[in-house]
Amino acid sequence: MFITFEGPDGSGKSTIIKKLYEELVKEGYDILLTREPGGTPISEKIRDIILDNNNTNLDYRTEALLYAASRRQHLVEKIWPALKRGEIVLCDRYLDSSLAYQGGARKLGIKNILDINLFATEKTYPDLTIFFDVSPEVGLSRLSHDKKRIADRLDNETSNFHDSVYKTFLEVCDMYPERIIKIDASKSIDEVYNEAYTIIKKKLDELH
Ligand code: TYD
Numbered sequence: 072m073f074i075t076f077e078g079p080d081g082s083g084k085s086t087i088i089k090k091l092y093e094e095l096v097k098e099g100y101d102i103l104l105t106r107e108p109g110g111t112p113i114s115e116k117i118r119d120i121i122l123d124n125n126n127t128n129l130d131y132r133t134e135a136l137l138y139a140a141s142r143r144q145h146l147v148e149k150i151w152p153a154l155k156r157g158e159i160v161l162c163d164r165y166l167d168s169s170l171a172y173q174g175g176a177r178k179l180g181i182k183n184i185l186d187i188n189l190f191a192t193e194k195t196y197p198d199l200t201i202f203f204d205v206s207p208e209v210g211l212s213r214l215s216h217d218k219k220r221i222a223d224r225l226d227n228e229t230s231n232f233h234d235s236v237y238k239t240f241l242e243v244c245d246m247y248p249e250r251i252i253k254i255d256a257s258k259s260i261d262e263v264y265n266e267a268y269t270i271i272k273k274k275l276d277e278l279h
Contacts, residue, residue, distance in 0.1 A: 072278065073154060073195070074271060075165040078203030079237050080226055081210030081217075082256045087203070087264050088163050091271065095159065100275075103153040106163035108138055110145040117141040122223040129224075135173040135184055139191040142166065146192060159275070165197060167243050167251070172225065175239025176232045181246075199274050201267050202244055203256035207233035 076084045085106075092104040108118040120126060121137050142165070153160050166188045174184035211233060214220060244251045254266045 072159045072199070072275065073150065073162070073197045074160065074274075075162045075167070075197040075200045076203065076267075077164060077167045077171075077200055077240065077251075078256060079205060079207055079210045079233060079240065081213040082203035082205045083213065083260060083263060084203045084256070085163055086260060087267055088161055090260075090264050091267060092161055094268065095161075095271075101156070101158040103149065103158050103160045104163075105145070105149055105160065107145060107165055107168070108141040110141075110150075110162075111148040113148070114141040114145045117144070122225065124222075124224050124227065126224065131173065131177040131179060134177070135169065135179055135187065138169050138173065139187045142169075142188065143191040146195060151195075162197070165200075166192065167200060167202075167240070167247075170243045171236050171239040175242070176228070176235040181239065181242070196250065198250075199271070200247070200251040201270060202240065202251050202253045203263070204253045205256040207237045209257050 076088050078084045088104065092102055095102050107114075108121055109115045117137050117140060121129070121134060121141070150160050150162065166185075169184050169188055170181050173179050174181035207230065211230070214222070214226060220226075244253055252270055254263060254270070256263050258266075
């Protein structure tokens, strides 16, 4: 079972995923918790290039290809082996982020980005994707209140960029209604957590 979590910056998804992971491990499931871009030493190096604030001249297509390259390496080294071992993989961001950020906000086109990602992933789609639905205003104001967080190259984009990310995410949700479930992430952490937990348990129960 391959489960991914998507949403705009500041949707609270990383906090919730960690809680979900801890609960499911406690219940005895074998779980791999991982994230993109990154997840393996090679992919983390690619992540550093992508998110480095000094790389102001990184071309948008190069950026899209780097995300896809990092994703492939992550699949080969971590995700596919874990799925083969029968584990549940929880991944913080995956190809829908590329569709929203590079396809939509960078204006490279959803179709173009889907094509390079189908090549990179050999058409590995998640079994389930939870989309944390929160407007860019709420998301970005949460980030600005998080004093520990250092803004990366993408956090520092304009509000038009973040509006476009959000709008494209909603389009992507409509493209894959069977796979992607939206939850209202403007609610409290406990409420969002409970909703995400119920959705995942239902999916796991369907399998057994
Ligand atoms: P990260 O700090 O992991 O963000 P978050 O905690 O919000 O998940 O940084 C990842 C950034 O990279 C984030 O702004 C989204 C962006 N991104 C893309 O633009 N394309 C992609 O394919 C992925 C996976 C992430």
